[in-house]
Amino acid sequence: xxxxxxxxxxxxxxxxxxxxxxxxxxxxxxxxxxxxxxxxxxxxxxxxxxxxxxxxxxxxxxxxxxxxxxxxxxxxxxxxxxxxxxxxxxxxxxxxxxxxxxxxxxxxxxxxxxxxxxxxxxxxxxxxxxxxxxxxxxxxxxxxxxxxxxxxxxxxxxxxxxxxxxxxxxxxxxxxxxxxxxxxxxxxxxxxxxxxxxxxxxxxxxxxxxxxxxxxxxxxxxxxxxxxxxxxxxxxxxxxxxxxxxxxxxxxxxxxxxxxxxxxxxxx
Amino acid sequence: xxxxxxxxxxxxxxxxxxxxxxxxxxxxxxxxxxxxxxxxxxxxxxxxxxxxxxxxxxxxxxxxxxxxxxxxxxxxxxxxxxxxxxxxxxxxxxxxxxxxxxxxxxxxxxxxxxxxxxxxxxxxxxxxxxxxxxxxxxxxxxxxxxxxxxxxxxxxxxxxxxxxxxxxxxxxxxxxxxxxxxxxxxxxxxxxxxxxxxxxxxxxxxxxxxxxxxxxxxxxxxxxxxxxxxxxxxxxxxxxxxxxxxxxxxxxxxxxxxxxxxxxxxxxxxxxxxxxxxxxxxxxxxxxxxx
Numbered sequence: 001x002x003x004x005x006x007x008x009x010x011x012x013x014x015x016x017x018x019x020x021x022x023x024x025x026x027x028x029x030x031x032x033x034x035x036x037x038x039x040x041x042x043x044x045x046x047x048x049x050x051x052x053x054x055x056x057x058x059x060x061x062x063x064x065x066x067x068x069x070x071x072x073x074x075x076x077x078x079x080x081x082x083x084x085x086x087x088x089x090x091x092x093x094x095x096x097x098x099x100x101x102x103x104x105x106x107x108x109x110x111x112x113x114x115x116x117x118x119x120x121x122x123x124x125x126x127x128x129x130x131x132x133x134x135x136x137x138x139x140x141x142x143x144x145x146x147x148x149x150x151x152x153x154x155x156x157x158x159x160x161x162x163x164x165x166x167x168x169x170x171x172x173x174x175x176x177x178x179x180x181x182x183x184x185x186x187x188x189x190x191x192x193x194x195x196x197x198x199x200x201x202x203x204x205x206x207x208x209x210x211x212x213x214x215x216x217x218x219x220x221x222x223x224x225x226x227x228x229x230x231x232x233x234x235x236x237x238x239x240x241x242x243x244x245x246x247x248x249x250x251x252x253x254x255x256x257x258x259x260x261x262x263x264x265x266x267x268x
Numbered sequence: 269x270x271x272x273x274x275x276x277x278x279x280x281x282x283x284x285x286x287x288x289x290x291x292x293x294x295x296x297x298x299x300x301x302x303x304x305x306x307x308x309x310x311x312x313x314x315x316x317x318x319x320x321x322x323x324x325x326x327x328x329x330x331x332x333x334x335x336x337x338x339x340x341x342x343x344x345x346x347x348x349x350x351x352x353x354x355x356x357x358x359x360x361x362x363x364x365x366x367x368x369x370x371x372x373x374x375x376x377x378x379x380x381x382x383x384x385x386x387x388x389x390x391x392x393x394x395x396x397x398x399x400x401x402x403x404x405x406x407x408x409x410x411x412x413x414x415x416x417x418x419x420x421x422x423x424x425x426x427x428x429x430x431x432x433x434x435x436x437x438x439x440x441x442x443x444x445x446x447x448x449x450x451x452x453x454x455x456x457x458x459x460x461x462x463x464x465x466x467x468x469x470x471x472x473x474x475x476x477x478x479x480x481x482x483x484x485x486x487x488x489x490x491x492x493x494x495x496x497x498x499x500x501x502x503x504x505x506x507x508x509x510x511x512x513x514x515x516x517x518x519x520x521x522x523x524x525x526x527x528x529x530x531x532x533x534x535x536x537x538x539x540x541x542x543x544x545x546x547x548x549x550x551x552x553x554x555x556x557x558x559x
Contacts, residue, residue: 069454088454094447097552098469108455111465131280141553144287159455190280
């Protein structure tokens, strides 16, 4: 970043970034009870990039994601969003229990006023993408935890892919807030593989929040470590295509850095 | 089996198959109906038997405890003369109209209480309080205001049903998990879309509970009003029939009146509200709540 300081603004400007943070801060409460969740965060996600945000609890990972999703407003700095509406997957699937799997996927399209036939087709296509073709008629309670989270993913993708509206031609962005943390180990492992496949198939940029170093290194091209209270960017690692001893080396290094961040709180 | 590597996607398919909740089979239809209908029928038979024995023992004079057969004869007479249709019609159509008006008032009221903080603080406690005030207490005032008219009866029914329905809607809305409106917002719902597509459907089970209770309250209030406000102009409903029984000192007629009021109240709950509630709960996987 420092190398491009001399370059005129216009040249850097045409490089499209789905999302870019400029010194973003977020505080909750006021006066003495004020809690600073995020402080001076600079971060950007490139088109089609897979970025993992890593941090211990209380580092404002979820706050950061909420800011991008527009569920919350920053108290300082600004967020430049050039993507179409970001798709959000939460920790819980939070499917609407009164709708079928297909009904849930269709919900964002229904709220956007997409005609029925088009909605049906789109939902079928997205369910196919998450390997749930033919299960569209099932109710959420008839599905397993992993299947529910896949429906939630398909639903999130449906909310972003309105290519006809103002999102047309803009890069897409998928936000995921510890989506696999409530699942058992083998389901998590399988879904991580599924997510990578879907990422490659759709070419969407992904901002993935997790507290699991192994998961971050396996999935991400870039891992960003946040400190806790206030959340600041501590370090970044390029972890794309790492395998074998390189991968375990990166995991060890990130792990020790994360431990350092956590133990710094014991002194305070 | 030399091939050891697993086919792509098959692990996932296996997991899905293993993890998918299995619905327990409930046995044949006849068995299920028998299992559900036999216990209440047995209880009724037992009750009538005890009644018959008590009557036969003649602990109380005939004008205090009628024979089951005498009460049955009263009801049978109403049926054969067709009078029963008139009684049902007068009472049930009043209850249904009263319930419908209550619904029209209670839904906007409940929405306002649930969504507007000032309204909740201001009249929320009042509406909950009215729920525990027996609406019969309004009968004297209603008669003084409206005279012996249908207006007086509807007033009592409204004050019985509106608080129940409004409170049911409020508690239904309050119990919506906060994650659902947040998800709705992330999926692009505006304020109106959020209410229509997320909040109202999510609040439906609680609202149905309120409707059921509202029906019970409106039926109760109606009977109290009919029992007290009797006049030839008002037509003869079940409450008036009961009142006539008292005036004629005919205990078998009084018992018949009580039985008919009970049958209508329970019947409408079983025929209308129970199936409605069951289908809503079943669709959401809340069947454990279904009895």
